Amino acid sequence: MALSDLYSLVRQPDLLQTSVDMDMSSFNSSVMSIGAGLRRGGVMIGHWVYPPVCAGCGVLVGEHGGVCGTCWSNLRQIERPCCDVMGTPFSHDMGGALVSAEAIADPPPFRRARAAVLYDDVARSIVHRLKYKDRTDLATIMARWMVRAGDELIAESECVVSVPLHRRRFMARRYNQSAELARILARRSALPYLPGALGRRKSTRPQVGLTAKARVENMRGAFSVPQTAQSDIIGRSVLLVDDVYTTGATVKAASHTLLKAGAGSVSVLTFARVSPDFG
Numbered sequence: 648m649a650l651s652d653l654y655s656l657v658r659q660p661d662l663l664q665t666s667v668d669m670d671m672s673s674f675n676s677s678v679m680s681i682g683a684g685l686r687r688g689g690v691m692i693g694h695w696v697y698p699p700v701c702a703g704c705g706v707l708v709g710e711h712g713g714v715c716g717t718c719w720s721n722l723r724q725i726e727r728p729c730c731d732v733m734g735t736p737f738s739h740d741m742g743g744a745l746v747s748a749e750a751i752a753d754p755p756p757f758r759r760a761r762a763a764v765l766y767d768d769v770a771r772s773i774v775h776r777l778k779y780k781d782r783t784d785l786a787t788i789m790a791r792w793m794v795r796a797g798d799e800l801i802a803e804s805e806c807v808v809s810v811p812l813h814r815r816r817f818m819a820r821r822y823n824q825s826a827e828l829a830r831i832l833a834r835r836s837a838l839p840y841l842p843g844a845l846g847r848r849k850s851t852r853p854q855v856g857l858t859a860k861a862r863v864e865n866m867r868g869a870f871s872v873p874q875t876a877q878s879d880i881i882g883r884s885v886l887l888v889d890d891v892y893t894t895g896a897t898v899k900a901a902s903h904t905l906l907k908a909g910a911g912s913v914s915v916l917t918f919a920r921v922s923p924d925f926g
């Protein structure tokens with residue numbers, strides 16, 4: 648194994664586990680035991696390379712993948728009651744209402760959406776570290792929170808699909824943060840992960856700074872379902888995973904594409920979401 652390969656495993660120990668998961672049938676037991684040993688080694692070396700720091704602010708903490716007390720108390724987990732469709736928390740007693748005005752005024756193509764936390768400063772910092780600072784190890788704890796927030800969606804889903812990056816952006820970043828979350832989430836939920844079910848055929852402008860209308864226009868025609876993947880999603884309940892729900896333009900466009908290709912339904916699970924009431 649080349650030194651660069653080992654370094655890649657140290658940075659992303661899940662990579663090796665994924666290759667074992669995907670090619671389980673073709674691996675003989677001796678190769679698997681070497682793989683398991685390397686994985687353990689990777690984690691150990693990983694601890695040496697990265698001391699455990701808070702996922703939110705970077706101060707030293709007791710264990711990997713955790714957050715410090717201050718960040719924990721500032722994180723705003725989304726609790727029930729929330730809109731049954733959009734997953735937005737109700738800011739006050741809605742008198743038994745189950746669906747928000749937003750869901751009634753502009754029904755989304757997806758069945759339901761849920762997120763683990765509100766997209767505030769701490770959540771933004773965690774997502775930034777995952778996305779731009781090579782902290783793919785954070786995906787483990789983020790996916791754990793998402794499994795808890797999305798338990799109802801997971802129970803009614805048959806497969807997991809992630810929002811893809813365009814090839815050029817993937818080559819620059821070397822990993823897709825949504826795929827990192829989706830892969831771990833699928834494994835924890837015992838659902839099949841379909842990494843090739845959704846493709847990105849258009850290199851869209853970054854959504855940051857665009858109006859809601861411009862975001863929708865920017866995402867038009869951005870996704871496609873490759874012919875080879877259609878049989879995997881036809882008639883199935885798909886759980887679509889992304890890192891952040893902002894205006895919903897991205898996951899709505901992806902949901903439209905999946906439904907057009909024959910998916911039975913789409914539910915959306917993100918780590919964080921911007922809330923109109925709490926943003």
Ligand SMILES: [Zn+2]
Nearest residue numbers: 701704715718
């Ligand atoms: Zn912190």
